[in-house]
Amino acid sequence: MDSALIGQSLVSGLGIGCVYGLIGIGFCVIYNASGIVNFAQGAFVMLGGMITHVLLVRGQLPYFAAIVLSVLVVALLGVVIERLVVRPLWKRNAPMFVMILATLAAQIVIERLTFLAVDDQPKTLPVFTDLPPIMVGGVAVNIQSLWIVAGSLAIVGLLALFFKGTRTGKAMRACAINREAAALQGIPVHGMLALAFGLSAGLGAIAGIMLTPTQYTAFNVGVPFAISGFIAAIIGGFGRPFGAFLGGLTLGVVQSVAILSFGAGLKTVVALSVLLLFLFVRPSGILGAAK
């Protein structure tokens, strides 16, 4: 096989892998704060691209302003979902599968409302920087992919600083380790849960916004992204944000090489096969599960 083609495939895989990684981090942040697997995570990815498109095209806002506003709106929606869907069940000590089903229901509601509010046609966004691809040893690296990789690495770095270096970040980690002990120190555990949802939703939105210029967004793209992000989180070691990012990169590269070898039709089969392989061989993931 042509080495340039393989290189091209790897570059493409790293780009999409970064997005899976960010979605996976979103899963981990909420899981750590609450023990909940939030399947509405895909909706945040879809909404990031969709709201930016609406603000840009219908609202005629400058691109950067549309992006910032979109991330804020989706983060706020994450907090609203926490307050309206998750917290009432959490307070009643609802079984975990009930809460997971509730987040899945929220995903479907958001998806249908988006369909009604916009339409069923795919939407895209302009690339961030309109420049020709850079050629590296016969491999064409498009600038949007660089934005995705650089943006994702910056976000992972900022998250590490947040969790390690800020009072609120440390409090969120404490809630993840022992929620009751955190409450006994006066740490507002409910507030931390809302913050986790807002943060995860914002991350999902950023992932969606970075990816949409290279692909498209539509009301129904959320679930496939949620599944890929979930697989990334499991591969990395569930509950470990940095592991989820590594898991996303692994999944993205493997998927991309598989598409090159077997065609795009087997993309999902390969993703699920990678998941099964990890579950059989190393169920705790690359870094080991957090809980």
Add this chain to the structure above:
Amino acid sequence: MTAFPSPILEARNLSARYGQVQALAPIDFQVGAGELVAVLGPNGAGKSTLLRAILGLVTNAGEVAFMGAALPRRNPVAVASRGVVLVPEGRGIFGPMTVMENLELGAYRLKGREERQRRFDRVFELFPRLKERLGQAGGSMSGGEQQMLAIGRALMADPKILLLDEPSLGLAPRVTDEILETLGVLNRSGLPVVLVEQRAPQALKLAHRAYLLSLGRLVAVIDPREVQSHDQLAQYYFA
């Protein structure tokens, strides 16, 4: 009942249940200003449940007042914010986090840098070993050091009353003595303490009063000065 100073913490008809099971029958419980009150009894007596009911960590009924004002009944965060701080059974330290981070989280609500430093100094004065281990993960320390960290973290919150659930659990006698001695120092400095403890003789040496529980009921309120021997204590236990 033994006379006590004006109550700082007062529970009336406080009961608790886990699901359908009543774990604590209605009990009146008081802690006076500056007192160290021990809560004694065998396993399953309801000692830990009493503390958890005061903090609002279990379903409970009755009233709890602290410094004359009612405590929220199902909001441990708000209770902690009022200065009622519990060192839970099993210590509840944040194992993967460093000693420094654990202590910082104890003072989560505090913003002033000088006051924070003052609290650090106080904790390090009581537990110099913590100062030597600031960068170490809390969960990698010995049981005794973890207990020191748990108490140190509670002190970082500048509690108005300190509640401890079995601080000697799993510790060697020498370490237990060290921990209990420190609690005595804290109490003599004016901090009211509620000490749930299975090692009754050691607890009684420190306590001004002791509540004896059995099978979720209050059996006796003991004046430690009246307990002259182990036999007499055993009589209380098996009465």
